[in-house]
Amino acid sequence: MRALTKLDWLILDGIRNRLSCRFLDVVMPKVSMLGNGGVIWLLAATVLLFFDAKLGMRIFCGLGVGALICNLLLKPLIHRLRPCWLNDEVMPLITTPTDFSFPSGHTLSSAIAATVLAFASPLYGWIAIPIAASIAFSRMYLYVHFPSDILSASLIGSAIGVAVCHIPLLH
Numbered sequence: 001m002r003a004l005t006k007l008d009w010l011i012l013d014g015i016r017n018r019l020s021c022r023f024l025d026v027v028m029p030k031v032s033m034l035g036n037g038g039v040i041w042l043l044a045a046t047v048l049l050f051f052d053a054k055l056g057m058r059i060f061c062g063l064g065v066g067a068l069i070c071n072l073l074l075k076p077l078i079h080r081l082r083p084c085w086l087n088d089e090v091m092p093l094i095t096t097p098t099d100f101s102f103p104s105g106h107t108l109s110s111a112i113a114a115t116v117l118a119f120a121s122p123l124y125g126w127i128a129i130p131i132a133a134s135i136a137f138s139r140m141y142l143y144v145h146f147p148s149d150i151l152s153a154s155l156i157g158s159a160i161g162v163a164v165c166h167i168p169l170l171h
Contacts, residue, residue: 008146032138035106041113062112062164075100103153104145107136115161
């Protein structure tokens with residue numbers, strides 16, 4: 001576990017030291033905001049209800065399952081502290097989150113929606129995956145998540161997305 005923590009800090013501080021710039025300092029909080037509460041994915045699911053109700057429902061179901069797993073099970077169970085709580089030398093560019101770090105809810109919801117959309121259509125995937133990846137990266141750039149929070153959330157979210165795509169009731 002120490003090796004993983006050391007790697008997390010190495011990557012996180014590498015992002016901070018090598019990529020930090022005024023442009024990204026302005027853009028990344030806005031990108032991150034797209035993932036607040038999964039708002040961009042809830043909006044996409046709502047719009048899709050009018051054009052492809054089953055696809056919209058798959059996204060809603062996936063986001064619901066993800067919220068239960070992430071916010072009600074894993075975050076309270078793991079209690080991982082956020083990097084911005086542990087290193088007070090870095091001034092946050094956003095309001096410091098008050099919940100635990102593992103896994104990243106922004107990334108989890110993004111991975112769920114992007115997976116469901118990519119399964120539905122390559123075009124949707126080409127649009128959703130870069131948005132999801134940008135939201136995930138923004139969480140590291142903003143120093144509110146460790147890379148392992150992001151990677152784990154991506155894997156869990158993708159698995160939930162695949163599972164939702166294979167639920168017979170949503171076909």
